[in-house]
Amino acid sequence: MSGVEILDGSLAAPPRTNGELLFEAPWQSRAFGVAADLVESDCFSWSEFRGSLIDAIQTWENLETQNQPPWDYYACWVAALEQLVFRKVLLKPAEVDLRSREYVDRPHGHDH
Amino acid sequence: MNKQDDHHHGVDPNSPEVRTEALEDLLVEKGLIDRGRVDALIERFEHDLGPMIGARLVAKSWLEPQFRKSLLENADRALEEENIKGAEIEHVEVKANEPGVHNVVVCTLCSCYPWALLGLPPSWYKSPEYRSRVVREPRKVLQEMGLSLDAETEIRVWDSSSETRFLVLPERPEGTEQLGLEELAQLVTRDSMIGVAKAKVS
Numbered sequence: 001m002s003g004v005e006i007l008d009g010s011l012a013a014p015p016r017t018n019g020e021l022l023f024e025a026p027w028q029s030r031a032f033g034v035a036a037d038l039v040e041s042d043c044f045s046w047s048e049f050r051g052s053l054i055d056a057i058q059t060w061e062n063l064e065t066q067n068q069p070p071w072d073y074y075a076c077w078v079a080a081l082e083q084l085v086f087r088k089v090l091l092k093p094a095e096v097d098l099r100s101r102e103y104v105d106r107p108h109g110h111d112h
Numbered sequence: 113m114n115k116q117d118d119h120h121h122g123v124d125p126n127s128p129e130v131r132t133e134a135l136e137d138l139l140v141e142k143g144l145i146d147r148g149r150v151d152a153l154i155e156r157f158e159h160d161l162g163p164m165i166g167a168r169l170v171a172k173s174w175l176e177p178q179f180r181k182s183l184l185e186n187a188d189r190a191l192e193e194e195n196i197k198g199a200e201i202e203h204v205e206v207k208a209n210e211p212g213v214h215n216v217v218v219c220t221l222c223s224c225y226p227w228a229l230l231g232l233p234p235s236w237y238k239s240p241e242y243r244s245r246v247v248r249e250p251r252k253v254l255q256e257m258g259l260s261l262d263a264e265t266e267i268r269v270w271d272s273s274s275e276t277r278f279l280v281l282p283e284r285p286e287g288t289e290q291l292g293l294e295e296l297a298q299l300v301t302r303d304s305m306i307g308v309a310k311a312k313v314s
Contacts, residue, residue, distance in 0.1 A: 027133065031128070041145065
């Protein structure tokens with residue numbers, strides 16, 4: 001195992017000409033692209049987003065070990081995006097909560 | 113992330129994948145973002161941006177002493193003259209490795225990185241381990257990543273603040289005197305410009 005793999009906590013992603021895979025799952029690239037489009041549309045700046053991201057990472061770092069989920073950079077990214085979207089009143093927390101529950105409850109034959 | 117689900121049945125509604133889908137759909141419905149633009153932005157970062165832009169700068173600085181000087185003295189002006197623009201390079205400083213001095217870059221608070229020169233950062237750069245440890249014990253971390261520096265070499269760790277992005281200018285490998293710009297650029301890896309590796313003849 002190389003140092004990079006140890007630091008990463010996982011085996012290296014499939015190699016690419018530009019380096020490693022940028023996103024490990026489609027939702028990560030969507031979360032990135034949504035933030036980038038909001039910046040392009042002047043809803044907020046990368047600098048504001050960075051502040052929110054620092055807060056989200058610190059929140060994770062300050063969790064007690066027993067309550068701390070495994071490190072997931074894009075989970076912090078999404079948390080930062082949500083907080084900024086709420087602060088800028090682009091969406092309300094309640095509507096995101098509701099929509100998330102609807103997506104989880106979407107019938108797929110055997111609903112609970 | 114091995115599971116490829118096109119639905120979220122049974123998934124935690126607070127999971128980031130569900131929240132992301134909800135955020136994206138709601139923002140699209142309100143006309144605040146555009147799915148086609150989001151696709152295009154992802155495409156651009158995945159395919160058009162990458163370390164080759166930084167690598168060309170490094171290779172050029174190896175070939176042209178005057179360019180190297182201006183890159184080290186005022187990278188912002190040098191980038192402007194090279195017509196390199198883009199995200200996350202509002203203020204860039206270039207730090208040259210030389211005999212006895214090795215530079216390495218980190219962002220201790222999050223993941224600040226010169227996107228327009230190197231693309232998006234690798235996952236290890238964003239990891240809590242790298243962010244905290246490379247400041248405390250850079251020699252050990254570099255060694256774990258495959259770069260052993262002798263004890264006399266001074267290691268300078270540059271913490272990307274909200275204002276400054278850093279690019280390491282690696283040393284030109286020996287035996288490359290015959291190579292031109294494009295061939296030299298091939299030797300300049302992303303990791304060598306973060307400072308966790310050296311440029312070398314492969």
